[in-house]
Amino acid sequence: MSFPILSFLTFFPLVGVIFILLRKGSIEVVERSAKNIAVLVSLVNFFVSCYLWSKFNPASPGFQFVEESKWIANFATYKMGVDGISIFLVILTTFISPICIFAAINSLKKRTKEFLIAILVMQTFMVGVFCALDLFLFFLFFEGGLIPMFLIIGIWGGERRVYSALKFFLYTFLGSIFLLIAIIAVYWNMNTLDIAKLLNTKIPENLQTWLWLGFFISLAIKLPMWPFHTWLPDAHVEAPTPGSVILATILLKISGYGFIRFSLGLFPIASHYFANFIFVLSIIGIIYASLVALMQTDMKKLIAYSSVAHMGYVTIGIFSFTKQGMDGAIFQMISHGVISASLFLCVGVLYDRVHSRLIKDYSGLVNSMPRFAFMFVAASLANVGLPGTSGFIGEFLVLIGTFKVNYIVTIFAASGVILSAAYSLWLCKRVVFGQFKVNNSEEKLKDLDFTEIAILFILMFVTILLGIYPNIILEPISSSVDLVVKNITTIK
Amino acid sequence: MKNLIPELVILLGSFSFLIIGVFAKNLNKIINYFIPVLLGILILFIYFNFSSSLSLFGNSYSIDPLSNFMKILVLISVLFTFLISNFYLERTNINQFEYPIILLLATLGMFVMISANNLIIFYLGLELQSLCLYILAAINTKSLKSSEAGIKYFVLGSLSSGLLLYGCSLVYGFTGSVDYTEIAKVAIGQSGGLKFGLVFILCGIAFKIAAVPFHMWAPDVYEGSPTSVTTFFTVAPKVAAIAALIKFLNVPYGNFISEWKTIIIVLSIASMFLGAVAAIGQTNLKRLMAYSSITHVGFILAGIAIATPQSLSAVLIYLVIYVFMKLGLFACIMSLNRNGVYFENISDLSGLSKHHPVISLCLTILTFSLAGIPPLAGFFAKFYIFLSIIEQKIYYLAVIGLLSAVVAAFYYLRIIKVIYFDPAKESYNKDIGYGLKFSIGVSTLLILFYFLDPSTLNFIVDNITKNIK
Numbered sequence: 006m007s008f009p010i011l012s013f014l015t016f017f018p019l020v021g022v023i024f025i026l027l028r029k030g031s032i033e034v035v036e037r038s039a040k041n042i043a044v045l046v047s048l049v050n051f052f053v054s055c056y057l058w059s060k061f062n063p064a065s066p067g068f069q070f071v072e073e074s075k076w077i078a079n080f081a082t083y084k085m086g087v088d089g090i091s092i093f094l095v096i097l098t099t100f101i102s103p104i105c106i107f108a109a110i111n112s113l114k115k116r117t118k119e120f121l122i123a124i125l126v127m128q129t130f131m132v133g134v135f136c137a138l139d140l141f142l143f144f145l146f147f148e149g150g151l152i153p154m155f156l157i158i159g160i161w162g163g164e165r166r167v168y169s170a171l172k173f174f175l176y177t178f179l180g181s182i183f184l185l186i187a188i189i190a191v192y193w194n195m196n197t198l199d200i201a202k203l204l205n206t207k208i209p210e211n212l213q214t215w216l217w218l219g220f221f222i223s224l225a226i227k228l229p230m231w232p233f234h235t236w237l238p239d240a241h242v243e244a245p246t247p248g249s250v251i252l253a254t255i256l257l258k259i260s261g262y263g264f265i266r267f268s269l270g271l272f273p274i275a276s277h278y279f280a281n282f283i284f285v286l287s288i289i290g291i292i293y294a295s296l297v298a299l300m301q302t303d304m305k306k307l308i309a310y311s312s313v314a315h316m317g318y319v320t321i322g323i324f325s326f327t328k329q330g331m332d333g334a335i336f337q338m339i340s341h342g343v344i345s346a347s348l349f350l351c352v353g354v355l356y357d358r359v360h361s362r363l364i365k366d367y368s369g370l371v372n373s374m375p376r377f378a379f380m381f382v383a384a385s386l387a388n389v390g391l392p393g394t395s396g397f398i399g400e401f402l403v404l405i406g407t408f409k410v411n412y413i414v415t416i417f418a419a420s421g422v423i424l425s426a427a428y429s430l431w432l433c434k435r436v437v438f439g440q441f442k443v444n445n446s447e448e449k450l451k452d453l454d455f456t457e458i459a460i461l462f463i464l465m466f467v468t469i470l471l472g473i474y475p476n477i478i479l480e481p482i483s484s485s486v487d488l489v490v491k492n493i494t495t496i497k
Numbered sequence: 498m499k500n501l502i503p504e505l506v507i508l509l510g511s512f513s514f515l516i517i518g519v520f521a522k523n524l525n526k527i528i529n530y531f532i533p534v535l536l537g538i539l540i541l542f543i544y545f546n547f548s549s550s551l552s553l554f555g556n557s558y559s560i561d562p563l564s565n566f567m568k569i570l571v572l573i574s575v576l577f578t579f580l581i582s583n584f585y586l587e588r589t590n591i592n593q594f595e596y597p598i599i600l601l602l603a604t605l606g607m608f609v610m611i612s613a614n615n616l617i618i619f620y621l622g623l624e625l626q627s628l629c630l631y632i633l634a635a636i637n638t639k640s641l642k643s644s645e646a647g648i649k650y651f652v653l654g655s656l657s658s659g660l661l662l663y664g665c666s667l668v669y670g671f672t673g674s675v676d677y678t679e680i681a682k683v684a685i686g687q688s689g690g691l692k693f694g695l696v697f698i699l700c701g702i703a704f705k706i707a708a709v710p711f712h713m714w715a716p717d718v719y720e721g722s723p724t725s726v727t728t729f730f731t732v733a734p735k736v737a738a739i740a741a742l743i744k745f746l747n748v749p750y751g752n753f754i755s756e757w758k759t760i761i762i763v764l765s766i767a768s769m770f771l772g773a774v775a776a777i778g779q780t781n782l783k784r785l786m787a788y789s790s791i792t793h794v795g796f797i798l799a800g801i802a803i804a805t806p807q808s809l810s811a812v813l814i815y816l817v818i819y820v821f822m823k824l825g826l827f828a829c830i831m832s833l834n835r836n837g838v839y840f841e842n843i844s845d846l847s848g849l850s851k852h853h854p855v856i857s858l859c860l861t862i863l864t865f866s867l868a869g870i871p872p873l874a875g876f877f878a879k880f881y882i883f884l885s886i887i888e889q890k891i892y893y894l895a896v897i898g899l900l901s902a903v904v905a906a907f908y909y910l911r912i913i914k915v916i917y918f919d920p921a922k923e924s925y926n927k928d929i930g931y932g933l934k935f936s937i938g939v940s941t942l943l944i945l946f947y948f949l950d951p952s953t954l955n956f957i958v959d960n961i962t963k964n965i966k
Binding site: 075076077079145146148149151152155156160166170171174175178179185186189190192193302386491 | 528865870871872876879883884887888892896899900902903906907909913914916917948951952955956
């Protein structure tokens, strides 16, 4: 048996947690070693996932690095594996985690040790979600992530943190009970929960509709899709910066992954049946969220609504059932992960210095913080989807894909691009340009320090790299996407 | 006779402790250390004779894997109750020498209930248990609330016992027998009066496990009794009554499934729902736990109502996990004392994580587990129940159950919110004693790491439940 690389990726952060917990001594010593351990663990994990990528065989559409062992007798197995669809989400997770950890070390003032533990536990659950090849195992990871996220929002959040944390938790928990019922129903009808096996069998048509709906409610809440999105702005606004980053980059991507893997893979007939329904919800989501984003006074809320709009492209792309659409959706997930991370980190930088997220408190930052201004404008432009950044590729592919299927959808979806330019650029104009003023005083602010520059630069580099040479992602995912598209189109 | 050793040891033990207590009061301390050891030995004894199956005294008392399983659970609850109460009783000055003896006698009553194969024996066991519990509720004679709890429990408890006895007499009148297997044989062609008997007996048992609408006593009694007694109330009597219920429904009334199924489902839905909703407004932790256990009983009843071997396995697994969750949680509550004063309000947990990070972490894990969040054991407990419900395609029960789990999650989250998000108060006593440390540690570790190997427990209970009918 070869080295269980996926289990290592999943559970190695927990080993770090144990080491952090075992460290005894004065508070400074413990905090310092907690930071060192967390950085070390997350970097090791990142390099191991890069190694995983290098060993990944892009020509094979099926699952690779599969590990299987007995777990719950007669019911669920412990089965892990990745294919083209999930591998980049795993890498995104391991890539964002060290960034969050650096950001947390840089900006958090209280209880850093506990925060690092929460992030590491979170990483375990999130890598596990993308690797799990057993529905029950998937559910366990999917739901388990709620605990650390709840604590992250609740302990380190802003003023209304308790309300937001509870809303986040209960909303997602409510959704996931339908997922649980659907999973149990799958088990009793198919007698297996092994995703690889389920993908190759046909679930009876009359069941598919109900099961699809069960999965849909849970995934739509987590995505979040209009009209289930109301928890997201609250959670984002109140979460501490690294928490928002995790939420936006990783948590929101679980649903996109779930739609491709489960809704399309397991219930193709129902997916065809509901495709127009998804289109309508997504278009409403894109336009509505963009309009709402225009009117926000809080920067984090604005970015949160822009996330809702961008996730709309992901669902449209997935349910176009074309290769371009699917490619675009996956690409958009990765790219949105990176871009929204940099936007949230930028807002976090401001919040650390001024303790305000309100747009009206800032103006003309370029005069005092030129480096920050550069990064912020660049991230905003990437968010708009400027050609040359990764945002462009994702949206463009989605629009191409849907045009083949339904050009009316494309027209409406494309209007979101204009709106996103409107709110992003307006945000830049108000915050970065104009006469310098912060909180009605003209006192200079400290520009980005080395860590902040480094983090934002890495994210920017990835954004532009993917924008110029998207094949880094599109090529490895190609054969897996082909398989999904072939399965779903032949069923019709 | 060898298989009766646990019952005999408990009986003779409690009597001899009574004599020792009267004549040599300074031996109390030694008895308090001796009893946990004795209980541990009994657990091992039953464990090694686990698969023995026989019936005694003219088929009125049966010992089988199911009863052994339940007895071990009861013994574990009693053992933990002893471990966590030593310190507490000293601090609150209620360590009368009767306390351990009454606890042991209650345990004996539970054993009789669990093993009963005959309505009379069942009733005797139930009454022995209940009388001891009434005394335990009122054992803190200095507290008005404790006396009130005792009286309330006694009055309502006697009423329910009366109902139960009336039901038994109806069953006897219509079948001419009190023996479970005899009743089952005669009952095939019967209806009418037997169903009345069933309803009355179910009312009696529902009272003992505090299922809605027979739950009114629970919050008051739980709140008024000393915390160590409340701990005992939340676990042991429920285990015993549920064991008796499973046996009663599946042996004498095995052919009446369609009749009692509806009753149990109604009880179950009402308990899940009311337990979840009514707990939201509570400020006292013990009251909150009362409603929380009402919800849990609802889930357990849902499993009993399905009555397939799989669902009964789920019930047994649920009981095991439930026992450890509640014991751990109460141990955490009992660690909150400051110079001999014990605190039991939710607001007293405020900012606990600052001064007591370990206890807070354990309390958080146990609370999340009670709420049923994976990958903790509490999730698996609920999950197995829903697995068996959906197998029978009773979707409405599954949806209602899960919705009430979401409502219940709200008040569990509130506890965590208070522990972690609220400003810190003064620190509590750091030295909480080995008994509490042991109880908190063991239960938390079991709940946390259950997911590593769920199969072993599954295997044990599957072997038990396939022979119930």
